Amino acid sequence: MNAAPTVKDIEPVKADPRLKLIAAKIKKENFKPDSLIEVLHIAQNAYGYLPMNVLKYITKALHLPPARVYSTVSFYHFFSLKSKGDHTCLVCTGTACYVKGAQAILNEIEKTFSLRPGQVSTDNKLGVSVARCIGACGLAPVVVLDEEVQARASTTEIVEKINKMVAP
Amino acid sequence: MNRQELKTTIEAEKNKLDLQKTKHRICVCCGAGCISSGSEALLKKLQEEVETRGLEKDVEIIPTGCMGPCNQGPLVKFQPENTIYQKVDCNNIQPVVQAQVVENKPIENMLLFSDSRSKPFVNAKDDPFYKKQLKIALQDCGDINPEKIKDYLSHDGYQALDKVLFEMSPEDVIGEIKHSRIRGRGGAGYPTGLKWETVYKYVSPEKYMICNGDEGDPGAFMDRSVLEGNPHRVLEGMIIAAYAVGANKGYAYIRGEYPLAIKRFELAIKQAKKMGLLGSHILGTEFSFDVEVRIGAGAFVCGEETALIASVEGKRGTPKPRPPFPAESGLWGKPTLINNVETLAGIAPIINKGGEWYSEIGTPKSAGTKVFALAGKINYAGLIEVPMGTTLREIIFEIGGGMPGGEDFKAAQTGGPSGGCIPAEYLDVKMDYESLISLGSIMGSGGLIIMDKSSDMVDVAKYFMEFSMDESCGKCVPCRVGTKMMFDLLQKICNNKGTRIDLNRLEELAVYVKEASLCGLGASAPNPLLSTLRHFKQEYENRIEKEI
Numbered sequence: 001m002n003a004a005p006t007v008k009d010i011e012p013v014k015a016d017p018r019l020k021l022i023a024a025k026i027k028k029e030n031f032k033p034d035s036l037i038e039v040l041h042i043a044q045n046a047y048g049y050l051p052m053n054v055l056k057y058i059t060k061a062l063h064l065p066p067a068r069v070y071s072t073v074s075f076y077h078f079f080s081l082k083s084k085g086d087h088t089c090l091v092c093t094g095t096a097c098y099v100k101g102a103q104a105i106l107n108e109i110e111k112t113f114s115l116r117p118g119q120v121s122t123d124n125k126l127g128v129s130v131a132r133c134i135g136a137c138g139l140a141p142v143v144v145l146d147e148e149v150q151a152r153a154s155t156t157e158i159v160e161k162i163n164k165m166v167a168p
Numbered sequence: 169m170n171r172q173e174l175k176t177t178i179e180a181e182k183n184k185l186d187l188q189k190t191k192h193r194i195c196v197c198c199g200a201g202c203i204s205s206g207s208e209a210l211l212k213k214l215q216e217e218v219e220t221r222g223l224e225k226d227v228e229i230i231p232t233g234c235m236g237p238c239n240q241g242p243l244v245k246f247q248p249e250n251t252i253y254q255k256v257d258c259n260n261i262q263p264v265v266q267a268q269v270v271e272n273k274p275i276e277n278m279l280l281f282s283d284s285r286s287k288p289f290v291n292a293k294d295d296p297f298y299k300k301q302l303k304i305a306l307q308d309c310g311d312i313n314p315e316k317i318k319d320y321l322s323h324d325g326y327q328a329l330d331k332v333l334f335e336m337s338p339e340d341v342i343g344e345i346k347h348s349r350i351r352g353r354g355g356a357g358y359p360t361g362l363k364w365e366t367v368y369k370y371v372s373p374e375k376y377m378i379c380n381g382d383e384g385d386p387g388a389f390m391d392r393s394v395l396e397g398n399p400h401r402v403l404e405g406m407i408i409a410a411y412a413v414g415a416n417k418g419y420a421y422i423r424g425e426y427p428l429a430i431k432r433f434e435l436a437i438k439q440a441k442k443m444g445l446l447g448s449h450i451l452g453t454e455f456s457f458d459v460e461v462r463i464g465a466g467a468f469v470c471g472e473e474t475a476l477i478a479s480v481e482g483k484r485g486t487p488k489p490r491p492p493f494p495a496e497s498g499l500w501g502k503p504t505l506i507n508n509v510e511t512l513a514g515i516a517p518i519i520n521k522g523g524e525w526y527s528e529i530g531t532p533k534s535a536g537t538k539v540f541a542l543a544g545k546i547n548y549a550g551l552i553e554v555p556m557g558t559t560l561r562e563i564i565f566e567i568g569g570g571m572p573g574g575e576d577f578k579a580a581q582t583g584g585p586s587g588g589c590i591p592a593e594y595l596d597v598k599m600d601y602e603s604l605i606s607l608g609s610i611m612g613s614g615g616l617i618i619m620d621k622s623s624d625m626v627d628v629a630k631y632f633m634e635f636s637m638d639e640s641c642g643k644c645v646p647c648r649v650g651t652k653m654m655f656d657l658l659q660k661i662c663n664n665k666g667t668r669i670d671l672n673r674l675e676e677l678a679v680y681v682k683e684a685s686l687c688g689l690g691a692s693a694p695n696p697l698l699s700t701l702r703h704f705k706q707e708y709e710n711r712i713e714k715e716i
């Protein structure tokens with residue numbers, strides 16, 4: 001059994017303020033291994049994805065086997081091991097949006113930008129993903145562009161907005 | 169705060185509300201739907217408008233939770249008249265304030281549903297959309313500011329908790345809940361009183377209370393709206409449940425996709441703690457209870473109770489075989505009570521008005537009301553709450569305003585990936601647990617998706633099978649492999665390459681997966697397939713090659 005973790009384990013923190021955020025959360029959770037998911041949430045929000053060195057850092061700080069951390073990260077859709085792109089386009093494919101034509105929007109995006117769900121453009125500018133219902137079904141079909149919810153999305157409107165979003 | 173202080177505060181808040189009855193209360197819907205339609209900018213503009221007109225004294229502006237007809241948003245409601253305006257934005261709010269506050273004369277062509285009804289209603293309660301509804305879980309949603317505990321207190325908030333702590337024993341509480349005949353709203357419909365009693369009977373120094381706010385069913389947003397519109401109601405339900413079963417620590421597991429719900433629930437916890445309604449020695453009694461929020465990380469299976477428990481423990485959310493049920497051995501091996509958000513939102517009214525009152529609503533086997541998220545091909549998409557036993561026809565054609573463009577109704581999907589489709593010949597089915605099961609569907613959590621002839625039912629079955637395949641946690645073979653095999657077969661049939669053998673194999677597989685899976689996900693994954701096979705077999709037949 002490992003020795004109980006201490007504050008020293010997570011010091012010295014490199015000058016990265018985002019790592020400090022994670023260290024603060026770990027301290028607040030008292031190094032409890034069951035706080036893993038909570039800590040991962042903070043990291044995912046700070047970086048937009050989970051870089052390997054950050055995962056190693058969390059593994060050490062919480063005194064968990066790397067396999068346990070990796071298996072948890074890979075299980076949940078919320079966590080990603082790759083960058084999602086500078087700008088994101090999330091198309092809801094929940095039932096209401098499916099019935100109202102989410103697939104047509106995805107097809108158009110694939111045609112215009114050559115990106116399928118889960119893919120990021122080579123310049124890392126745009127990432128396309130899908131979600132299973134974001135809970136705004138009354139406004140279906142719904143697309144989220146950089147955190148902003150687009151209600152009753154029309155295909156042409158979305159393509160136009162993405163073009164604007166990724167324009168330099 | 170002690171009991172007397174709570175009473176004084178509630179009285180004071182109620183008096184304030186009475187005084188305000190003469191004033192104008194302008195409620196701006198800040199539910200998820202209306203925020204997406206721009207209600208936050210509208211709220212700011214409205215505040216400016218009231219200030220420039222110097223109306224601050226006569227007008228109170230309240231950002232509220234979901235009012236229901238999300239598709240017509242942003243919505244603004246004027247109280248006490250109960251007049252609702254639809255599609256209000258920064259450009260047309262001025263005339264609305266002028267007409268409603270200054271001239272006291274509503275603008276007819278901006279009222280709720282004015283674009284589809286020949287005569288819209290000045291008092292929204294008279295509109296068929298609201299008339300057929302009975303709001304219990306959603307009672308104060310759309311009337312109070314969810315971020316202010318005092319608003320909740322002025323609407324009888326925490327009175328049930330007060331009653332429970334000072335006038336009732338845990339046995340009394342359980343008795344009242346049993347008497348109400350309320351059943352779990354998370355999907356399975358297990359009697360809530362019975363579940364509480366089971367947890368209560370296990371002797372353990374540590375017990376836990378978990379609120380299930382994972383709401384993974386795609387096409388459903390009931391729990392989200394309750395958490396965002398009236399978080400204190402859910403929190404009060406949790407505290408009462410904890411008191412009844414003897415738990416001292418609770419977790420609210422909320423979907424990561426709902427940041428606003430998480431924020432508001434955390435705020436509610438903070439406010440309740442500050443007032444002594446949560447934490448140690450609640451209202452000066454011996455009872456202590458604390459709640460923490462756990463954020464879901466996007467896995468549908470985590471809505472299943474044993475998987476959810478694993479997730480709260482910080483692990484992969486894979487389910488465990490039951491028994492032992494969580495009531496016996498749940499979180500960290502201790503007796504654990506798990507209830508759904510909507511179930512908990514119904515607790516305070518039952519305590520306040522009595523189990524007898526609740527049990528008389530609805531049908532003999534399904535008491536009370538149910539919240540549905542109405543979406544898909546329907547005119548008035550949004551959030552509704554109706555007594556159990558309301559027919560599907562009433563919901564779609566009276567409340568929901570029928571189908572857009574007068575299209576013919578084809579099917580309604582209930583219960584999401586665990587449920588099924590109800591065809592037109594069963595439009596008069598009563599919406600309650602048993603009737604839906606008899607049609608091969610389930611009540612589920614309350615997602616209700618309406619489809620017209622543009623929906624291809626084989627494709628619908630494939631859609632849900634793909635969902636279950638993606639979301640299968642992989643722990644047991646029947647579900648992991650079975651859903652994939654069924655998906656492949658459905659894909660083949662969708663591409664017009666299927667044969668009768670494929671169709672037979674599908675039917676066979678469906679039964680195997682249903683019977684042999686470890687948890688509810690696999691056990692219910694074949695339901696959409698089976699129900700479309702039952703009601704829309706012809707569409708499959710049309711797709712397969714005629715000769716073998």
Ligand SMILES: Cc1cc2nc3c(=O)[nH]c(=O)nc-3n(C[C@H](O)[C@H](O)[C@H](O)COP(=O)(O)O)c2cc1C
Nearest residue numbers: 352353354380383384471472473507508511688689
């Ligand atoms: C695959 C699966 C997903 C589930 N998802 C949810 C959910 O999102 N929300 C929920 O409250 N219950 C969900 N449940 C039901 C829970 O396991 C549990 O029965 C429920 O939370 C109990 O609360 P209740 O008695 O108040 O309904 C799910 C069950 C299964 C099998």
Ligand code: FES
Nearest residue numbers: 092094097136137
């Ligand atoms: S199905 Fe897209 S928001 Fe619910």
